[in-house]
Amino acid sequence: MTILGNGLTQILIANEETSMILVNGNNNNYFKSDNIYSVRFSYRITATVIIKFNKKLNSTVRMFYNSNSLLYIDLSNFDMSSVTHATEMFCNCISLTSIDLNNVNAKAIIGMHKMFYNCSSLTFLDISSFDLSNVKTMKNMFSQCNSLKDLNLSYSKTSSLKDIQGLFYNCSSLISLDLEIFDTSGVTCMM
Numbered sequence: 004m005t006i007l008g009n010g011l012t013q014i015l016i017a018n019e020e021t022s023m024i025l026v027n028g029n030n031n032n033y034f035k036s037d038n039i040y041s042v043r044f045s046y047r048i049t050a051t052v053i054i055k056f057n058k059k060l061n062s063t064v065r066m067f068y069n070s071n072s073l074l075y076i077d078l079s080n081f082d083m084s085s086v087t088h089a090t091e092m093f094c095n096c097i098s099l100t101s102i103d104l105n106n107v108n109a110k111a112i113i114g115m116h117k118m119f120y121n122c123s124s125l126t127f128l129d130i131s132s133f134d135l136s137n138v139k140t141m142k143n144m145f146s147q148c149n150s151l152k153d154l155n156l157s158y159s160k161t162s163s164l165k166d167i168q169g170l171f172y173n174c175s176s177l178i179s180l181d182l183e184i185f186d187t188s189g190v191t192c193m194m
Contacts, residue, residue: 060083060085060086061085061086061087062086062087062088063083063086063088063089063092064088064089064090064091064092065090065091065092065094066092066093067092067093067094067096068091068092068093068094068095069094069095069096070095070096070099071095071096071097071098072098073096073098073099074098074099074100074101075099075100075101075102075103076093076099076101076102076103077103078102078103078104078107079103079104079105079106079107080105080106080107081104081107081108082108083107083108083109083111083112084108084109084110084111085111086109086111086112087111087112087113087114088112088113088114089109089112089114089115089118090114090115090116090117090118091116091117091118091120092118092119093118093119093120093122094117094118094119094120094121094122095120095121095122096121096122096125097121097122097123097124098124099122099124099125100124100125100126101125101127102125102128104128104129104130104132104133105129105132106132107132107133108134109133109134109135110134110136110137111137112133112135112137112138113137113138113139113140113163114138114139114140115135115138115140115141115144116140116141116142116143116144116166117142117143117144117146118141118144119144119145119148120143120144120145120146120147120148121146121147121148122147122148122151123147123148123149123150124150125148125150125151126150126151126152126153126176127151127152127153127154128145128148128151128153128154128155129155130154130155130156131155131156131157134160135160135161135164136160136161136162136163137163138161138163138164139163139164139165139166140164140165140166140167141161141164141166141167141170142166142167142168142169142170142192143168143169143170143172144167144170145170145171145172145174146169146170146171146172146173146174147172147173148173148174149173149174149175149176150176151174151176151177152176152177152178153178153179154174154177154180155181156180156181156182156185157181157183157184160184160186161185161186161187162186162189163189164186164187164189164190165189165190165191165192166190166191166192167187167190167192167193168192168193168194
């Protein structure tokens with residue numbers, strides 16, 4: 004399903020009994036279904052959206068792709084335990100300054116290609132709570148995040164990782180990065 008949004012600056016995603024997408028905070032402007040497995044927003048998002056799911060998503064590919072007016076996303080406690088691909092999930096969210104990913108269950112994800120690509124206003128990102136043990140590709144995951152100063156990957160185990168080509172390409176503001184437990188022993192593509 005693709006949502007064509009013209010007025011969203013904030014998105015809150017939470018699990019609920021009934022799947023519902025509430026657009027612009029208006030109860031008369033929503034989509035309700037028991038069969039939502041993947042959501043993708045297209046065009047500019049410039050107001051508030053609340054999304055509630057009763058079933059687990061299996062894909063977040065391009066979910067917020069090109070949402071270039073989006074400023075903040077709260078995905079705290081979002082159950083992504085069935086999501087296998089998060090490719091380009093936040094790609095080109097050039098105004099995004101904050102993403103709350105605390106307690107996100109991401110244990111099934113195998114693909115994070117360009118997940119945060121060109122989030123050029125993002126200065127801090129904490130994905131330390133992510134279980135990355137099944138992730139095979141992080142190609143260009145943080146590429147072009149040229150305002151990113153602080154990236155927390157401290158508890159991210161990466162034993163299945165194969166491709167990290169361009170992982171931090173043009174992260175020119177990155178001040179410190181702790182990759183102590185970042186396992187690259189199985190990586191076959193770095194450049």
